[in-house]
Amino acid sequence: MNAASSQREPLARSTPFRKIATGITLFCAICVVAVIGYVAAGWKLEDSIYMVIITIFGVGYGEVQPVQSPGLRALTIMVIIAGYGAVIYTVGGFMQMLIDGELNKALGARRMLKEINNLHGHTIICGMGRMGTILARDLSEAGKPFVVIDSNDLRLQTAEELGYLVIKGDASEEHVLEQAGIQRAAVLATVLSEDATNVFITITARELNPDVLIIARGENPRTEKKLLGCGANRVVLPTAIGATKVAQLIIRPTAENMLEQLTRHGNMNEDLDSIGLRFDELRVAPESSLCDKGLSSIEIRSNHGFLIVAIRHADGSTSLNPTPDTILRADDTVIVLGHHDDIPQLADRFTSARRVNTYRGAAINP
DSSP states (O other): OOHHHHHHHHHHHHHHHHHHHHHHHHHHHHHHHHHHHHHHTTOOHHHHHHHHHHHHHTOOOOOSSOOOSHHHHHHHHHHHHHHHHHHHHHHHHHHHHHHHHHHHHHHHHHHHHHHHHTOOSOEEEEOOSHHHHHHHHHHHHHTOOEEEEESOHHHHHHHHHTTOEEEESOTTSHHHHHHTTTTTOSEEEEOOSOHHHHHHHHHHHHHHOTTSEEEEEOSSTTHHHHHHHHTOSEEEOHHHHHHHHHHHHHHSHHHHHHHHHHHSSSOHHHHHHTTTEEEEEEEEOTTOTTTTSBGGGGOOOSSSOEEEEEEEOTTSOEEESOOTTOBOOTTOEEEEEEETTHHHHHHHTTOSSSOOEEETTEEEOO
16 A cells, blocks of 8 residues: 555544544534524524524424514525534434445455455464464564464454454354365464363364364363363463473573574564574485484584484374484474574585475575
């Protein structure tokens, strides 16, 4: 949207209010002029006000005094025509305000539903509470598509003002998840504060999409087993995480403060890059010479080093801090933390003969 259109939009929204204000001003002015006219003709003030009111609103009462002179008849005709015009103009402003509001709401909902229907591989956030708000903000900053589901009008209004795609309803209902595109979604995060609701949402989502990654929030640690049994892939326990964080701040205050400064703003790679480190990943292609070999086969000899943090196996399981004799399989992904200049050296180990691996999404020949 350009600057001109963004300026015209607020003006368009304020037009009904200007009409209402103008109509009320004209109506008051007409009443004042008419009352002055009747008073000038010799009528009492209260009789003049009464005459103006019954004339404009046409209640059918008789005149307070006979209107026989041409001047009074002309004044009465003017009051009728101008008064009715001002009232109609004011009511028209009210009607336009109501119609525009409802029409914009309907068009906005239709446009939003169309955008949701075009999403693929997106995330569905169930619950726009404190945790959901932070999650939505982080996904938005990362440019990841997502849909928010909540039943609270105020929360949805806030989310919509931030430009999020929203759906009002109960996320445990099948038709609500279908509106959010559960069949096309890659991840569903149910982060409501009620464990029972998160369980119902997990069951419904798993039935509608057996392949979706479900991340569920659990307040009670005993709920974790139930959520995993109902189909959740991961369970997050905010209370346990918070307690662990407090413990680390007590046990290792310096290291935790440094880590907090690194991860507070921006994305992780940018923050690590500021101290010369980088997270990266290498995927083992099916034709790679590393297939069916130990992890130690990718070792490089230099004055620097790197740390193999984990291996994401093709079956979806993860091996943290793998041993050197861990066997690499096709489509395994090796997650590496190393110095900024050492990651390309590690990639060079795969550039000697044929296309056997990919580095950061690009095929590399060893």
